[in-house]
Amino acid sequence: MSLAACGKKAEQAPPPPPEVGVITLATQPVANVIELPGRVQAVRTAEVRARVDGIVERRLYEEGTDVRAGQALFRIDPRENQAAYDAAKGALARAQAAATNAAQVVRRYSTLVGEQAISGQEYDAAVAQQRQGQADAASARAQLDRARLDLTYTIVTSPIAGRAGRAQVTEGALVSASQATLMTTVEQLNPVYVNFSQSRGDLLKLRRDLASGAVRAPQLDRVRVTLELEDGTRYPQAGHLDFLDMSVDENTGTVSIRSEFPNPQRVLLPGQFVRARIEGGVTTQGLQVPQRAVQIGPQGASVMVVGKNNVAAARPVRLGELQGGNWVIRSGLAPGDRVIVNGLQKVRPGAPVRIAPPGRQAPQGSAAGARPAAPAAAR
DSSP: OHHHHHHHHHSOOOOOOOEEEEEEOOOEEEEEEEEEEEEEEEEEEEEEEOSSOEEEEEEOSOTTSEEOTTOEEEEEOOHHHHHHHHHHHHHHHHHHHHHHHHHHHHHHHHHHHHTTSSOHHHHHHHHHHHHHHHHHHHHHHHHHHHHHHHHHTTEEEOSSOEEEOOOSSOTTOEEOTTTTOEEEEEEEEEEEEEEEEEEHHHHHHHHHHHHHTSEEOOOGGGOEEEEEOTTSOBOSSOEEEEEEOSSOOTTTOEEEEEEEEOOTTOOSOTTOEEEEEEEEEEEEEEOEEEGGGEEEETTEEEEEEEOGGGBEEEEEEEEEEEETTEEEEEESOOTTOEEEEEOGGGOOTTSBOEEOOGGGSOOTTOOTTOEEOOOGGGO
16 A cells, blocks of 8 residues: 555656747838948048158148148248249240240341342241240240249148148158158048948848838938947937949958948047948838847857747747847748747747736737737637
């Protein structure tokens, strides 16, 4: 009798399957947001270089300040260029005097040749001398213009309006036109560009989705872009796409994309790393799951779904962006799948589960468009 009692105690009933809360996925319009890393670039960058040889006399701007287009930045010793200008001016005066004298000779000879007082050969020589004088005067005038231009180059000006950087030369430095000595750099920082790249495969998929109507997107210049800075804060002003390259980088297999952002406070600086969120339209048949339903590990992201006979199974998924409290699902799930959102800590893949009645399933944080699943008895 005692052995029979012990046998009955050993044959205890197995524990019931854990109770879980699930949602049944349904398609819905989802914002098609693409997240890409990028770097800031100035809209315009001008390298200010020497255009004449000489010694730098003075820096005429304050480093790191805004300058106007045409504002003087450096002064190069002008004495040598001034002497060359004066010499060219004198050479022009001599050439003009010679041309005037030759013209007067031609006028006198034109009367004498009609009276046969001089030979035709002498007259032709006088005409040739006049033309030679006119050519010499034109050449001297061009030399004077060149000397005047070189003299103006002794005052180095900014070609664009923007922020002038650190001076690359100091007073007393010898600069060279032949070596194009870099003197400083001016960058236009409002607005700025942000450059990033997208893989060719993702771009092809997006184009297929646009052609099929699975994604509705605005025109290129109306695609809104927002930025996240290195410290995780959101840049307050939105930008827009303004360039999409038509060639693929052979080394990386990516396509270059560029956006433009207003930058009145100079928060964005050239070379700065940012993360861009491109709002590329709406996916008409999108899927979302609550953030708490997704498990992310070394092998990637996965969710637990309830399959046939209420058996739990792990399903790997490819995540999109996080919108509110929901992950956008790029692949791995389909409409009608039952995703476990509550009670995950008790669930093991391949083990049966018991679906909680709709009244006991916590609806907060559930994906928009999804609905709590009915228990097995009601399905």
